[in-house]
Amino acid sequence: MFDTVLVANRGEIAVRVIRTLRELGVRSVAVFSDADEDARHVREADTAVRIGPAAASESYLSIDRLLAAAARTGAEAVHPGYGFLAENAAFARACADAGLVFIGPPAAAIELMGDKIRAKESVRAAGVPVVPGSSGSGLSDAELADAAGALGMPVLLKPSAGGGGKGMRLVRSESVLAEEIAAARREARSSFGDDTLLVERWVDRPRHIEIQVLADSFGNVVHLGERECSLQRRHQKVVEEAPSVLLDGATRAAMGEAAERAARSCGYAGAGTVEFIVPGRDPASYFFMEMNTRLQVEHPVTELVTGLDLVEWQLRVAAGERLPFAQDDITFTGHAVEARLCAEDPARDFLPSGGTVLALREADGAGVRTDSGLDEGTEVGSRYDPMLAKIIAHGPDRPTALRRLRAALAETVTLGVPTNAGFLRRLLAHPSVVAGDLDTGLVEREAAGLVDGAVPPEVYAAAAAVRQAGLAPVPAVAPGAGWVDPFSVPSGWRLGGEPLPVTHRLRIAGHEPVAHRMRPEDRFRVGPGRVTVTVDGVTHTFHRAGDWLGRDGDSWHVQDHDPVEAALRGAAAGAGAGSLTAPMPGTVTVVKVAVGDEVTAGQSLLVVEAMKMEHVISAPVAGTVSELDVTPGSTVAMDQVLAVVTPAPTAAVGAVGAAAATDLIDPGDTAATGPGGIGTTHSASTTSAATSAVPEEGS
Template identity: 85%
Template sequence: MFDTVLVANRGEIAVRVIRTLRTLGVRSVAVFSDADADARHVREADTAVRIGPPPATESYLSIERILAAAAASGAQAVHPGYGFLAENAAFAQACADAGLAFIGPPASAIELMGDKIRAKETVKAAGVPVVPGSSGSGLTDAELAGAAREIGAPVLLKPSAGGGGKGMRLVRDETLLAEEIAAARREARASFGDDTLLVERWIDRPRHIEIQVLADGRGNVIHLGERECSLQRRHQKIIEEAPSVLLDEATRAAMGEAAVQAARSCGYAGAGTVEFIVPGKDPSSYYFMEMNTRLQVEHPVTELVTGLDLVEWQLRVAAGEELPFTQDDITLAGHAVEARLCAEDPARGFLPSGGTVLSLREPRGEGVRTDSGLSEGTEVGSLYDPMLSKVIAYGPDRATALRKLRAALAETVTLGVPTNAGFLRRLLAHPAVVAGDLDTGLVEREADSLVPQDVPAEVYEAAAAVREAALAPSGDGWTDPFSVPSGWRLGGTPKPVAHWLHVAGQDPVEHRLGSGVRAVTADRVSVTVDGTRHTFHRAGDWLGRDGDAWQVRDHDPVEASLTGAAHAGADALTAPMPGTVTVVKVAAGDRVSAGQSLLVVEAMKMEHVISAPHAGTVTELDVTPGATVAMDQVLAVVDPDETPDTAEETP
């Protein structure tokens, strides 16, 4: 076993790898950008090395700086985690050339399986069924469009490099092919540095099933069962479980053997995942999609049902050990479900969010595991992936695991940064999810019903209670009676003081405290509304309950009416999230049509297109490509065309 291992990653996966290194008695080395100088993974490692400024291209994606950190720290091996350089063949080869063990497969396997086009051809030759689609690499836009029309809509555009849903585009309307191909290339180039695309037939209501494989350097390859990953948004997994309720033992064995053959076909070693698309109505008809040549985000569910530590076996295989067990030794016991906690705001269309973690509570206990990179004070910005942590629940059966995970998400508190915890909790209670009737489009179809449209009345009641508690007499000296919000009136009936409150995305509300019992402490507030007691976690102007959180700001209607916004209403185009402007398609003075794409803002590897709200003229354009913008910052202004109702009459 190695003495010292450098973890070439950040966040929850770096913390996760460090945990196993500590268990094995191996010294851990963290790396960090300036943005992560006080991050949790830095504090938990035995030592840490700065590798550059915040942009990933100058730090976590810099092979030279990672290798220099390994040399400076005396590391013998490098664990890449997932994301960043984990599936970069050049990085794996550079580690080998530097005399470092790369804790992953050979560079040749990464290169082969990282090219989805070559990967499909390779596994097809090994007898593994593949999804019908385009053939050949380096297709032009016209050739891709032609292949798509030949296959017939709907089709899926996919980057040949990378994974994680980045750059994938589902196209149901052939007239949009040119626009979608251009967008897919742009996202692929930004995410993977390679804009090569392929096109595949889209299978309606498919299920996403993946098989975990484990191989040593001596030709032994086994599989560790499957994971169901059908609950996705924008092709990104959000809930995963093991095993899948869809597969019977015969199908599980057949898919497992196909995954083993796929791994053998590329000379694989270490832990990897073979992903299949499966028609929900015919599980026996499964198709190879791709192979992820790294540890997967969802690996904990496999660990819980097999009892194996996959990071430990990655290390042992990289150190030259032979697998001491065979396929017959692998059994699956119980059920595990994982939820990915992401910095995104469901109430604002799941746009990436950010901020400072003011209060943190992560669930623990029997059958509950949290893999996290968070701590109180963590700054969540727009430079890196939005996933913050993972909450995993295990039970003897699926119903128990689901129940435990819902309860764990209700206990989760990350005040200061909007997350999807409440949304995930409601999703896990959806009748189709409970019944195991899943497909990759279920979340998109049901998303609106799982996001509350209004702020509950008790949230405003709690916010008002906090404000009045802050102004109440302290008891340690004289208090100006006119500063106390008692509602007292000379010769009149007391009237509760009005509090003007505002939650982003909602209209300001004038709220007066009710007569119910309330209690306010440093980190909690309880209020009674219509006879029901409601308790919230609180920090600053944030309130949280059952995985949901609200930032309730004070609103001054007089000031708002006097100053207003620099530009009002629909004329102003504002940033929907903190991020970077990557594309500007217009200039001041340009005429635009309603719905025309004007700018693209990127945050946390996600693009958001800013479109013209109406036909008109761009009168102001306040940003350029590369500009960093804050949420709600004005980007441009489009003055609408005059209509017969608004135009001045000609004398």
């Protein structure tokens, strides 16, 4: 076994690999960019080396800097994790040339299987069925279009050089084929440095099932069963499980043997995955899609049902050991399910999110495992992949594993960074998921119903309770010890009458502001990191950090609402109704217009890339591009103005004054609509404007 291994990756996979190295007594070396100086993987490793600035191209993707770090620390081997250079044949060769062991398959196997076109030809020759599609490499746009026409719509465009759903496009109409080919090439070039594409027939309502293989350098190959990966969104896996409820014993054995043949066809060694597309109505008709020549994100579910540590066996095979078990020695116990926790906001169409992790709680307990790269204080930006952690549950059967995973997601807290935890919990409770009736389009079809759009009233009650508890009496000259001037207490107390409720004006982005009344008899408790409120006789408990509240995997950023400021902001927005802003922090990759161009409503003007995903920015109205503040390569912040379209006369937005006035007066606020109107509200205030709290008057 090696003495020192460099982990050429970051985040949760780096932490995961370091854990096994520690268990084996192997010294670990972490690498980090400037963005990750304080990251968890850096602190957990025995040694850490800075390899460059935040840009991945100058740090995690720099072969020279990684090799230099290995030389400085005396590493004998390099574990690439997944992503970045994990499937880069040039990196594997460079490691060998530098006298380092690459913990992965031979460079020739990476190269062959990394080219999806050559991979299909290779496994077809080995007797493995493949998806019908284009043949030949380096096809032009016209040749791709011809191949798509021959296959018939719908078709799937795929980058030849990569995986993970990056650059994949499902095309259902020939009218948009040219545009989709161009977009797929851009994303493939950005993600993999290679824009070669292929086109395949789309299998309707397919299931995505993959087989884990393990091979040594002596020709021994075994498979470790299958993983069901059909729950996907935008071709990205969301939830994975082992085993699949679709396969019977005979089909499982046949697919396992096909995966072994695929591995042998390229001289594979180490852990790898052979992916198949399977018609849900005919599981026996499976087709090879691709082989991932690395550890998979979803490898924990296989580990939990087999009892094997795949990272350990990667290390042992790379160190020259022979597999000590044959296929008949592999046993499977129970069921495991994994959910990917990502920095994205389901309520905003799953746009990438970011921020600082203010409060963190990671699930554990019976049958639950969390693989994570997070810590409190972690800064989540837009430069790297949005996946933050993986929550995995194991049980004696599938219902138990699903139940444990739903509970684990409810326990997961990442306040400060919006995530998909609540969405995942609801997805796992969907009747089709519970029944095992899956396909790769299920998540897209059901996503709208799984996004919790409305804000529960108890969220505002909890936010108001936090503010109420934070209100302090105004200092007063006390005639006697312990005496407090009742007029200085922000409780709604008044002379000769019952105490009045105190109104807290609150807002959550994307929702209408709310005026929540805290009555003297309302029950609440605010403690460190928690707040409990009783609403309509039901008690609710939330995690809290700053202005953030969380419960059952969902989180809300509740801020104070100033109606005057909001009105001014709304008026300004109305005046520039054609402004295009960045929906998330990222990089502008495409600019399709120039100042002075005439555009139509909905026309694509810009493309912003964040966390390896493209987002098209379209014209909100028809008009003329009057401002353009970015160029390709510009780094932008969330809500930054990118361009302005001056509306054509017929597209002008009217009634700005009326819209602004609506925000000024909350019709549910009697303090604002009573006899004194807005003036009465301000004159009755007993707290500073920063608290947005006023006692009500008028009834």
